[in-house]
Amino acid sequence: MVLKVLGIGSSPRKDGNSDILLQHFLETVASNVIDVEEIQLRDYQFQSCIGCERCRKDRQCTGLNDDMQYIYPKILEAGGLILVSPVHNYNITALMKAFIDRLYCFYEFHGERPGQWSSRLSGQGRKAIVAAIGEQFGVQEGMHLTLEAMRLPLAALGYEVIGTFPITGIYTKGMLAQHHSLLDISQVLAKLLSDSLKGNV
Numbered sequence: 001m002v003l004k005v006l007g008i009g010s011s012p013r014k015d016g017n018s019d020i021l022l023q024h025f026l027e028t029v030a031s032n033v034i035d036v037e038e039i040q041l042r043d044y045q046f047q048s049c050i051g052c053e054r055c056r057k058d059r060q061c062t063g064l065n066d067d068m069q070y071i072y073p074k075i076l077e078a079g080g081l082i083l084v085s086p087v088h089n090y091n092i093t094a095l096m097k098a099f100i101d102r103l104y105c106f107y108e109f110h111g112e113r114p115g116q117w118s119s120r121l122s123g124q125g126r127k128a129i130v131a132a133i134g135e136q137f138g139v140q141e142g143m144h145l146t147l148e149a150m151r152l153p154l155a156a157l158g159y160e161v162i163g164t165f166p167i168t169g170i171y172t173k174g175m176l177a178q179h180h181s182l183l184d185i186s187q188v189l190a191k192l193l194s195d196s197l198k199g200n201v
C-alpha cells in the first residue's frame with residue numbers, strides 16, 4: 001500500500017456535477033503532495049457481481065474477467081479512496097452499486113456459515129471520503145440512502161470513513177462549478193484526508 005488516493009466517479013453523465021466534485025477533491029489531495037488517480041466507472045466495462053462465491057476459495061475475483069481486474073490492483077495499492085455518486089432514485093447509481101458489490105472478493109469468511117468474516121483491506125490505516133450530489137433539497141427526503149450505501153460497505157471493508165459530504169439542490173450539468181462555497185468544503189475534506197493519510201491528525 002502506498003500514499004495515494006484513488007478517486008472513483010460513478011455518474012453516467014460526463015462533465016457533470018460528480019466529475020467536477022471529484023476533480024476538486026483530487027486537485028486538493030495532489031496539492032498536498034499525494035499521488036492521485038481518477039477512475040470514471042462509465043469508462044470501464046464490468047458486470048455486477050454474479051454471486052458465484054469463487055472468491056471465497058480463490059481469494060480474488062475469478063468468476064468474472066472484465067475491467068474490474070484493472071481496478072483491483074489500484075484499490076490494493078492506494079491507502080485513500082474517494083467515492084462520488086450522484087443520487088439516482090434515493091440511492092447510489094447502478095455503476096457505483098455494481099462497483100461496490102465487486103469488492104466482495106476482499107472478504108474472508110471463516111468457518112461455518114453464516115459466521116465470522118473479515119476483510120483483507122482492514123487494519124492497514126486505509127481512509128476514505130464519500131460524497132453524493134442530488135437535485136432535491138433535504139438529505140433525508142431527496143438523497144436518503146445514498147451516503148450510507150457507500151459508507152457502510154467501505155467501513156465493513158476496513159476503511160475509516162473520515163468524511164461524508166451530501167450536496168443537495170444541484171441538477172443541471174456542471175452547475176456545481178458555480179457553487180464555490182460547496183467546492184471550498186470539498187477542499188477542507190480533501191485536506192483532512194491528506195493529513196490523516198500522512199498521519200498528521
Ligand SMILES: Cc1cc2nc3c(=O)[nH]c(=O)nc-3n(C[C@H](O)[C@H](O)[C@H](O)COP(=O)(O)O)c2cc1C
Nearest residue numbers: 011016017018086087088089090134135136142171
Ligand atoms: C435517473 C435519475 C434519478 C435521479 N434521482 C434523484 C433522486 O432520487 N433524488 C435527487 O435529489 N436527485 C435525483 N436525480 C438528480 C441528480 O442526482 C442530479 O441532477 C445530479 O446533480 C446529477 O449529477 P451528475 O451531473 O454528476 O450526473 C436523479 C437523476 C437521474 C438521471
